[in-house]
Amino acid sequence: MGRPPCCDKEGIKKGPWTPEEDISLVSYIQEHGPGNWRAVPTNTGLHRCSKSCRLRWTNYLRPGIKRGNFTDHEEKMIIHLQALLGNRWAAIASYLPQRTDNDIKNYWNTHLRKKLIKLQAAGGGTEGLHSKDQGNSNSSSQAISRGQWERRLQTDIHMARQALRDALSPEKPPALSSDLNPADGFSISNLKNPTLDQSSNSTYASSTENISRLLKGWMKNPPKKSARLTNLANNQTDYQHYSSSEGTTSVANTANSGNVELSDTFESLFGFESSNSDLSPSMSPEASLFQGESKPDLISGQLPLSFLEKWLFDEGAAAAALGKDHLFSDTVIPDHGNAIFF
DNA sequence: AAAGCTGCCAACCGCGTGGGG
DNA sequence: ACCCCACGCGGTTGGCAGCTT
Structure with missing residues (x-):
C-alpha cells in the first residue's frame, strides 16, 4: 500500500549483466550503501528489477567475495x-x-x-x-x-x-x-576481474577495471556512517564492509589515509589483512556471526555460532x-x- | 573440423516471511 | 487485523566453455 512496486515486469532486462550495468550498480552502492533495493533500479537507471540488483551485488559484486577453487x-x-x-x-x-x-x-x-x-x-x-x-x-x-x-x-x-x-x-x-x-x-585483481577463474571472459575483464576504480573512489569516500549503520541494520549482506568499519579495521581509517595503495585499502577495508580464514581467529565468533548476511543467529532453530x-x-x-x-x-x-x- | 555431450555457474523463479501502511 | 510489498532463500534453468567422438 502506497509502496511503489518492486518491478513492473515490463521493460525489465534479464540475463547476464554487462560491465556498464555493474558499474552503475557499484557506483550507486558506493554512494548509498547496499539496501533499499527497490530504489536501486530507478535511481541507477538500470532496467533491472530490484531483486536482480540485490542478487548481482550479493553474489558477485560485493567486496570480500572469494571466488575460485x-x-x-x-x-x-x-x-x-x-x-x-x-x-x-x-x-x-x-x-x-x-x-x-x-x-x-x-x-x-x-x-x-x-x-x-x-x-x-x-x-x-x-x-x-x-x-x-x-x-x-x-x-x-x-x-x-x-x-x-x-x-x-x-x-x-x-x-x-x-x-x-x-x-x-x-x-x-x-x-x-x-x-x-x-x-x-x-585480491584486488580478483575485484578487477570478478570472474577470476573464467579468464575467457575477457570482454568483461577490461571493463571491470572501471569497477575497481569506482571502488577505489568508494574507499576514499566511504558512505556516511549513519548510512552505513542504517544499511548494516537493513542489510547485513555487506557484512565485510560494514562490520570491519565497526571493528578493528575501519573504513574511516582507510579513508583517512586517503592515498593508501588500493590493495592495502581493500585488505584493511574488508578486514582481510593477512590472516583471515573462513572463520578467522581474528574474528570473534560473535563478529563472524554478525558478519553473516541475514545470516542465522541460530542453526536450524538456530544455534549461534558461539x-x-x-x-x-x-x-x-x-x-x-x-x-x-x-x-x-x-x-x-x-x-x-x-x-x-x- | 564439426557435431554432440557434459560440466559449470550466473541468473532467474517461486515461495515464505516480516514489516509497513 | 488485514493487505500488500520488499526482501531473502532454496531450487531450477539457460547458456557458455571445454571435452569427446
Missing part, C-alpha cells in the same frame, strides 16, 4: 555443515563468510554431491549421508534398525563437531595461505578429560578432506 578445508566445512543443516545454503554460507550461498550451493550440486555419491557407490558406506539431500540412499536406510540409525546419527554429529572444531581452531589456520592467497581468492563452538569445545574438552577421544577415533577426519567418512 574451494579448499579442502572449505569442502570439509560444507560437507559437514550440509550434513548438519541440510540444504540451508545461507546458513552454511554464514560459516564461510567469503563464499556466497549461491556459490556453495553450486559447488555442492556440481562437485560434492557427485563426489559423495561416487564414494557411496564405491562402497564407502552411507555414513554421514543422512540429510534430506541424500534421500536416494535408501538402500542403506531401508534395512537399518533404529538403534543403528541413532548410532549413525550420533557419529555424524561427532564428525560434524570434529570438522567444525578443525575449522574454528585458531591454532590450525586451515588452508590459511591458500584461503586468502591473493592469487587464489580475494554456542556451536562452545558445544564443540565443551564436548572435546569433556571427551579429553574422560579420555574418550576415541569417541572420534572411528570417524577421524584426514587432512585431505574429501573422502573421509563416507
Whole structure:
C-alpha cells in the first residue's frame, strides 16, 4: 500500500549483466550503501528489477567475495555443515563468510554431491549421508534398525563437531595461505576481474577495471556512517564492509589515509589483512556471526555460532578429560578432506 | 573440423516471511 | 487485523566453455 512496486515486469532486462550495468550498480552502492533495493533500479537507471540488483551485488559484486577453487578445508566445512543443516545454503554460507550461498550451493550440486555419491557407490558406506539431500540412499536406510540409525546419527554429529572444531581452531589456520592467497581468492585483481577463474571472459575483464576504480573512489569516500549503520541494520549482506568499519579495521581509517595503495585499502577495508580464514581467529565468533548476511543467529532453530563452538569445545574438552577421544577415533577426519567418512 | 555431450555457474523463479501502511 | 510489498532463500534453468567422438 502506497509502496511503489518492486518491478513492473515490463521493460525489465534479464540475463547476464554487462560491465556498464555493474558499474552503475557499484557506483550507486558506493554512494548509498547496499539496501533499499527497490530504489536501486530507478535511481541507477538500470532496467533491472530490484531483486536482480540485490542478487548481482550479493553474489558477485560485493567486496570480500572469494571466488575460485574451494579448499579442502572449505569442502570439509560444507560437507559437514550440509550434513548438519541440510540444504540451508545461507546458513552454511554464514560459516564461510567469503563464499556466497549461491556459490556453495553450486559447488555442492556440481562437485560434492557427485563426489559423495561416487564414494557411496564405491562402497564407502552411507555414513554421514543422512540429510534430506541424500534421500536416494535408501538402500542403506531401508534395512537399518533404529538403534543403528541413532548410532549413525550420533557419529555424524561427532564428525560434524570434529570438522567444525578443525575449522574454528585458531591454532590450525586451515588452508590459511591458500584461503586468502591473493592469487587464489580475494585480491584486488580478483575485484578487477570478478570472474577470476573464467579468464575467457575477457570482454568483461577490461571493463571491470572501471569497477575497481569506482571502488577505489568508494574507499576514499566511504558512505556516511549513519548510512552505513542504517544499511548494516537493513542489510547485513555487506557484512565485510560494514562490520570491519565497526571493528578493528575501519573504513574511516582507510579513508583517512586517503592515498593508501588500493590493495592495502581493500585488505584493511574488508578486514582481510593477512590472516583471515573462513572463520578467522581474528574474528570473534560473535563478529563472524554478525558478519553473516541475514545470516542465522541460530542453526536450524538456530544455534549461534558461539554456542556451536562452545558445544564443540565443551564436548572435546569433556571427551579429553574422560579420555574418550576415541569417541572420534572411528570417524577421524584426514587432512585431505574429501573422502573421509563416507 | 564439426557435431554432440557434459560440466559449470550466473541468473532467474517461486515461495515464505516480516514489516509497513 | 488485514493487505500488500520488499526482501531473502532454496531450487531450477539457460547458456557458455571445454571435452569427446
